[in-house]
Amino acid sequence: MVSNNRIAFGSCNEQDRQNKMWPIIEKRGPAAFIFGGDAIYGDYDLPTDWTKFLPETPHVCADPARLRNLYKKQKAVPGYKSLLKSNMTIFGSFDDHDYGCNNADKTFEHRYEAGLEFVEFLGQPADSPMSRRAQAGMGVYGVKLFDFARPKGQQEVPDEEALIDPHVLDNGNATAVPVFPAYSNQSVAVFVLDVRSNKSPWKQGSAAYIPDFEGDMLGEDQWQWFEAAISRSRAAVNVVVSGLQHHANIFPEPNIAESWTRFPSSQQRLFDAMLQDGVQAPILVSGDVHMSQLMRKDCARIDGTSKQRRSLVEMTTSGMTHSWGTVSSPPLSNPNEKPSLQERYKSFAARVTMHVLHAVSPWTDLLVSQPSTEEATAGLFPNGGGEGAKDGLQYSLEKNFGELEFDWENRRVSMRSFGETPGTPPLLMASWTLDQLSGHDSIPGSVLTSQNFVDQANLHAPRFTKNGGEWMCLAHRGTPSLFWQMAGHVSTVGGLSILLPFPMLVPTLLLAMMFFRKPRTGLASSKRRI
Template sequence: MKQFYILLAVLGIFSACKKEAGKTVETEEQSAPDFVVAFGSCNMAQEPNSFWDDILAEDPDVWIWGGDIVYADTDDVERLRSIYAMQDTVAGYAKLRNEVPIIGTWDDHDFGVNDGGSDFAIKAESQQVFLDFMGVPEASARRDQDGVYAAHEYEVPAGKVKVIVLDTRYFRSELIKDEDSNKRYKPSMDSTATVLGKAQWQWLENELNRSDADFNLIMSSIQVLSGEHGFETWGNFPLEIEKLENMIAQSKAKGVMILSGDRHISEFSRNDVAGLSYPLVDFTSSGLTHSYSSFSGEPNQYRVGEVVSDKSYGVIAFDFEKKEADMKMKGDNGVVLQELKQTY
């Protein structure tokens, strides 16, 4: 009988230890974010994209194309249309499209010409093909304006997010080739040179000034803050960067951040702008189906963390109460490659 009680005691102790051990491995369940944005760029319809199921698993409130949705590089409108159609046949993307609102902009390869700008001969026709792909109604005012820029507002019980999608192609002035170094382009100080064009600049100013959103995301396709590498960037037009930063600061819009793509790398850039009560972040997410795998380094005085040269997509989770944006670069199966949290 004594041995029986000893056995019970041992079992009781074991059970208690097991229970206590269970507490140590329990993780506090994370509360769901108030709003989730997923975005990416540089996507070849002909190449496998392993991220669509991962992106859908993020349960995003919106997917934002950052440009180079397809690689067409053509002035043949029907060929351009057929390449977009190829993207629509991708099963993973079709599923995302059916479940999540999709917005975005173009960059050079879906615009129709590498590093292309305002002098591209079929830009008006290309715009209509792009709008067709994005499902923009025939009666939309976007069908009549020059350029694919647009603003979208999303309101949830906790607050509001505004996404301002820019067109950095339709109006962009000619780039200046750099014949004196190993860089492709050099900055222009011409006061008449532009990235956005007069009408789009006026529109952007109005969208920022009247915004009552808790967070304002500006999708730029090309990088804004990283301007030293000599490829395409707002850095080729320093006066335009100054104009953009001043406009953001003077607007008093809350929680403004830049999203960009184009580079086949992902990185965070951050700069303190005069008159702005929070740092301006440029979150570059680029390389959905192919990336700059041979990347060996380049200067960026505003970089935070390291460059990610693996294929990736971007996710931003917003907490309206904390006024916080949790930005993550993610790889296959949702693996976090790098993270940056910013309070506004």
């Protein structure tokens, strides 16, 4: 069903593989499609060198020429090409693979050129604020405003009318918030952040397991831009998109599982900016992890001056051509290609591992749909499970794209994750009122008490004293114990250690059984002949 009141999101798209999402997205008719990272995969692995005592798989990072060629190839993909012709706004920011190198940061040698290639891929005009920042080597970040009270095809508000981006004026002095904004109360601001060009490197070795309070995700220029821009927004909904998960803490080693939680000071600064007075209905969107998840943190002021609680909900939508629960899509060059036995096994092992991890790990940010409540009866699903979507823990391992739909009459937002089969219910779905997302009304499902916030504030007092944090944000289903966290991490390592080498263990065991099998006795043989 086509709707003028939608914005779609997606990430992790291999340009050489089939992506069945493009026609589904176009048919649903969103005002915009926002890339949440990995629009292409520029880096790649060479074949494993088995001649060495410890086999190596060399990793090759992309240079600007390769990125340019792959972006050109992506724009020629039929489904995406049709999307480009549909008068839909294409916007977003990059993550590591379209930046050019796995888990890359500000030390990447092609940092500057990668930004230029990405804004060219998005089709940003050379004089746009995002392009000017990329040309100045500041990174790839920006904001787009959509006013859904305007006619279809005209919902993107020009930067000069929106007056949200501080760099929209040539002198960069757009500091005053417009008293009478040139947009309605049916507007959505989408901020895209660059978590690569100015990001500090992850620490290595045992030091990587300790949260890095000095690590910076955005760089000071981008921080000042974002804090000023979001404070200027008078949009009814404010969506913040970055390539890395903001709430999740899947694994304590960021070189294995990247997230904002590994740079706590940056995470705190992000939350404080989004929860400042005047920012209505903040929503987080992320990619990177090849699955979809719906998450929530509840936040309270550290100084105790207000009993007000505010929630920050997050939609992770990742894996348009590959995911933890599926075999990768076939190549565009051979759409009828069948996956090999090895590919099927790897998909099975990954799927089982991730289901087990969701069952045993302390991921208490995840929404859990509950039995029908008054809110659900009224058409609200604040803990997920609506519209025939999955019940229980709100995650899916299927290939997916995300969507936000805005019901302006009832002042509600619906968050959905869709799979690659047209006409089927969403994989995940949750919905809230704008008042709930803005902190005016509470959202059911939290187990947190005031004492939980006091205890955590005392525990982390030095951190907040140093960084001037204003809000304490906790997983809405409670802070997991250290034992539970360690059990989850051990399960991660244990599951992978057992499942991944299993194909090699089976033939080894069979050969061993044949070699050590005892010979049959003559008596036994004669009995069989009888």
